[in-house]
Amino acid sequence: MNKTYVSYNNIVSSLGFNSDVVVENIHNEVSGLELIDNKNVLPEPFYSALINSEKLEEAFQKLHPKQEYTRLEKMMITSLSKVISTSNIELNDRVGLIISTTKGNIDALDENNLFQKERAYLSELGKQIKDFFNFKNEPILVSNACVSGVLAIAIAKRYIQQNMYDHVFIVGGDIVTEFILSGFNSFQALSSKPCKPYDKNRTGINIGEVAASTLVTNSDINLTKEAVEIIGESSCNDANHISGPSRTGEGLYRSMNSALTQANLTAQDIDYISAHGTATMFNDEMEAIAFNRLQLQDVPLNSLKGYFGHTLGASGLLETIVGMHSLYNNTLYASKGFETLGVSKPIHVIKKTTSKELKTFLKTASGFGGCNTAILFKKINPN
Numbered sequence: 001m002n003k004t005y006v007s008y009n010n011i012v013s014s015l016g017f018n019s020d021v022v023v024e025n026i027h028n029e030v031s032g033l034e035l036i037d038n039k040n041v042l043p044e045p046f047y048s049a050l051i052n053s054e055k056l057e058e059a060f061q062k063l064h065p066k067q068e069y070t071r072l073e074k075m076m077i078t079s080l081s082k083v084i085s086t087s088n089i090e091l092n093d094r095v096g097l098i099i100s101t102t103k104g105n106i107d108a109l110d111e112n113n114l115f116q117k118e119r120a121y122l123s124e125l126g127k128q129i130k131d132f133f134n135f136k137n138e139p140i141l142v143s144n145a146c147v148s149g150v151l152a153i154a155i156a157k158r159y160i161q162q163n164m165y166d167h168v169f170i171v172g173g174d175i176v177t178e179f180i181l182s183g184f185n186s187f188q189a190l191s192s193k194p195c196k197p198y199d200k201n202r203t204g205i206n207i208g209e210v211a212a213s214t215l216v217t218n219s220d221i222n223l224t225k226e227a228v229e230i231i232g233e234s235s236c237n238d239a240n241h242i243s244g245p246s247r248t249g250e251g252l253y254r255s256m257n258s259a260l261t262q263a264n265l266t267a268q269d270i271d272y273i274s275a276h277g278t279a280t281m282f283n284d285e286m287e288a289i290a291f292n293r294l295q296l297q298d299v300p301l302n303s304l305k306g307y308f309g310h311t312l313g314a315s316g317l318l319e320t321i322v323g324m325h326s327l328y329n330n331t332l333y334a335s336k337g338f339e340t341l342g343v344s345k346p347i348h349v350i351k352k353t354t355s356k357e358l359k360t361f362l363k364t365a366s367g368f369g370g371c372n373t374a375i376l377f378k379k380i381n382p383n
Contacts, residue, residue: 002218004157005380007227009214009321010082012075013308014049017059018082023325026333027353031307033194033206041178042185047194048176049208049309051075065132070105070115072175073128075211080171083213084133088222089167096165097139098156099126100148100172102313107177129171137165143313145367146276147235148172149212150316154233154375156216166218172314173211180312181207187243189280195310197277197303197335198284198349200342205278208309212318225381226328231360232263232376239370245282249290251372252364256294259374265360267295270376272332272361274323277303278310279337283366288343299362302350306336316365316373327358327379 010018014032015025025032032049053071060074063081076099089095101122108119118124126139142152149172156168174180184190184207191204216230217223236258238251246252260266273296275287291297304319311318326333334353341349359379366372 004160004230005227007215007223008083008087010079011212012079013210047206076171076173079211080213087215093136094166096168097135098152098170100142100152100313147365147367147371147373148313150365151373157230160218168216171213172317174312176209195279196337197279199338200340202279206309208311210311210314212314226324227380228324228377231378232259234258235373237370243368245286249286252290253293255372255374259376263376270299270362271358273299273301274319274363275301276365285343288345288347292345297346300332300348300350302335320363323361330358
């Protein structure tokens with residue numbers, strides 16, 4: 001079976017507009033979360049990681065757009081344009097496009113929005129991205145709650161191994177809107193402080209926005225320095241509850257176990273876990289249980305939510321890219337906000353950014369509706 005690699009990548013976020021800058025900020029434990037006091041969005045102040053609108057517009061205009069685009073489209077196009085240009089891959093019929101998002105252009109439904117309400121359709125978002133770059137094939141939209149970003153990578157790998165494509169570009173993104181914030185606020189899940197994944201003093205999640213892009217390819221030629229090979233992946237839905245995770249971690253356990261089996265690895269072969277870590281009591285506890293069921297409790301892990309907040313459909317893609325750089329840099333990045341363990345099972349949360357020889361990492365994600373995805377990656381370029 002053909003090998004598949006994740007290579008060229010780009011992040012547009014509150015911590016910078018390219019992956020290297022973003023990772024450097026994470027290395028220095030700089031968070032993009034800020035206190036937002038906007039009563040037009042929420043009655044009470046909240047923490048979020050928002051992309052600077054002026055910087056976004058400046059970067060987007062350099063691409064010479066010929067029409068008007070939504071905020072999310074600008075974010076996605078700005079991120080994806082760099083991946084396409086630096087990879088130097090011709091967009092022919094052997095090249096696919098996958099877009100991951102949970103809400104898409106949800107702000108098109110707001111009052112006084114400049115765009116027609118039809119712009120909120122995910123198919124319309126796909127059309128705008130496809131037409132901007134002139135992709136030959138129709139885009140694939142992945143909208144499966146908060147596993148969307150990492151699931152998109154798994155789907156790209158499967159398309160390539162089934163010989164439908166040689167290369168697949170992926171772009172993921174979600175924006176912060178009143179609709180999204182009010183939804184999580186109705187669950188009483190929003191924190192009025194910076195989030196603290198796995199910490200006993202956590203008070204909930206922060207919602208953030210980001211656009212992230214990468215290339216999944218079957219070619220081992222001209223790969224980037226931080227490129228990784230996909231060596232195992234699996235998804236499982238535990239069908240526990242529309243929003244609550246399984247109390248036994250069943251879906252996450254099964255997806256991780258299947259990915260390990262596919263990769264022919266054991267828990268002892270994993271150097272690092274890039275976990276979901278939303279900083280809600282039920283999610284953090286579920287993950288801890290699942291990791292212990294697979295004897296992964298001693299493997300260093302982090303959540304990046306303390307840097308970006310929960311970026312929904314882009315989170316898994318964003319965190320995979322940071323994980324790739326973590327492997328190449330042989331560096332374990334601190335799980336910002338964590339101080340004291342707040343789950344019932346032991347897990348090894350990274351408190352301080354440290355150097356360590358790394359070869360493999362496991363990316364996990366879990367989301368509403370009981371969906372869970374796990375992917376194993378292996379370093380290609382030793383350094």
